[in-house]
Amino acid sequence: MRGGTVATLVAPALIVVGAAVIAPTLWMLYQSILYQGEFSLHHYQRLFTSRLHQIVIRQTFELALTVTVICVAIGTPFAWFASRMASRARNALIGIVVVTFFASLLVRTYAWLVLLQGSGLVNDGMIALGLVSEPLQLVHNRTGTVIGMVHIMLPFFILPAYSAFLKVPNEIVQAARSLGATAARAFLSNVLPLAASGIATGTTFVFVLSLGFYVTPALLGGGRVMTAPMLLARDLSRFSEWGTASALGAVLLAATVGLAAVAYWLIGRRTDADRAN
């Protein structure tokens, strides 16, 4: 394809990205260094000296890390076993994962609220079965928030991990086993390295997207969980503090871009190493 054609085809997308992403981002960065009409690091200073902002930023990262660890722990075995099944069972399992994308995030969050609350299905069921005598506090706290977020984030991990596992031939496992490896050893030493890029992609997706949660912690956290986006919304729409909100946005953006860069660098190295072998 000639250069001119490429440029013509790419131009509309570039214009949209420029107008909808790059320009507002630059405007946000500009707002973050403006205080009472003058250039100043006042908003960043506030961000790093206000206890509220520090606690919220820490809590946001802790929450994202917890959700990521759980998604990897649940998602990896699921994706692996799904990838080893006959095609019909496989499609059914992955179909179930994909179907969760069809319901809106808000609906799924409210559904968890109804399921997990004191008189909800989960607690009533456990009491009926005699597993617990008092309803457990499953929601309106960090536990409920993590449950809801894991449910929403799991497909973002499973799908890339699954497609990576799919490319691992069965013969690899058989060869390892025939040489005396246990199933666990074969998985850890042979399968996992081959699927590493898919797992890393899924992990990055989950972690980065988890930093941006608003509705789920707001509804399932019972008011005791506050994420950076919730603080942003508060600063913006309720307090009209554009400067502080922009500075917080800039810090989140830098953290996200930094993490994504590290992840892609690791994935890239991995892929190069695979090719070299």
Next chain:
Amino acid sequence: MTTKHSVILLTAITLGATPAVSQEMTFASSGGAYQEAVRQVWLNPAAEALGGVAVSEDTYSDAMSQLRAQVATGAVTWDLVELGSYDCVVAANEGLLEPIDYDLIDASDYPEAVRAEHWLGSIYYSNVIAWNTNTYGENGPQSWADVWDVEAFPGTRALWRFPMEMMEAALRADGVASEDLYPIDIDRAIASLERIAPHVAVWWESGAQAAQLLRDGEADIVALWNGRVSSVISDGGAVDFTFNDAIMNFACFGIPLGAPNRDTAMAMLAHIALPESQAQLPMVIEYAPANPAAFNVGIVSEDAAARLSSAPGNIEGQHIFNAEWWAANIGAAGDAFDLMLLQQ
């Protein structure tokens, strides 16, 4: 103001029909059943009285951002906007609103708290104490001190996850007199909130969520807006509430700076502010008119009045929200409130 006077004013508005007044205007509010009610009982009759003004409507998602953008760019499309009390004060402070023409609009019956140079109250609503009747029967908590008294009223609480109205409630629970609520003693309010926090099952984020907590019995005592409580009750929820000690808040009308049909909006507002117009709103939706004279024109029945914040008999034990204080102190109060919650 007597009925006779309002008829004269009405006629004056209609006939005086200043030729400069345009025959179109745009009204913006938060939408939903509420805006439909406003259209039916306030906008349409006022438009008719002015000789058939064509009223366009807009529904905002983030009123302040849109208002700021309109005024800043000089592309003002709203002629009359309804905002929350806090937003009205902020908008006025930021110079986003035209001054209200009180020669044209008779607001003499309006209490001081709900009229200002740049805005005029539209409706009242109250953050009330609601309770589950399966838990307490008819004898629920009658004051914020009762809500804070976990021995007399054992059970879980749900409060709003927002400093406004809740700090006032916390101070009342701590024994602050109604007239001493403002300026709010932030430290004292936070200390009071910390005492009740272990008994708060949920700090709710939205009115719909709070209504669900109340309906499902997830919380025994809920601080929530009276309109929401009423709909839970009419849905058959085992719920009762009291206006005693409630924090009374309000919404208000403002005219954006540089509104293209400013004079028409002003004339519309003059009609809407009449006691006879004000009295029509509770006939279609459970919100209380900002003009207290609305209860003196024989339109609002006693039954209907019993459910309205500002009705005689309900208003006495309540405290009117001071939006001016909040506009000046939201940063400090908001940070203290959120920090208190995160440390629970």
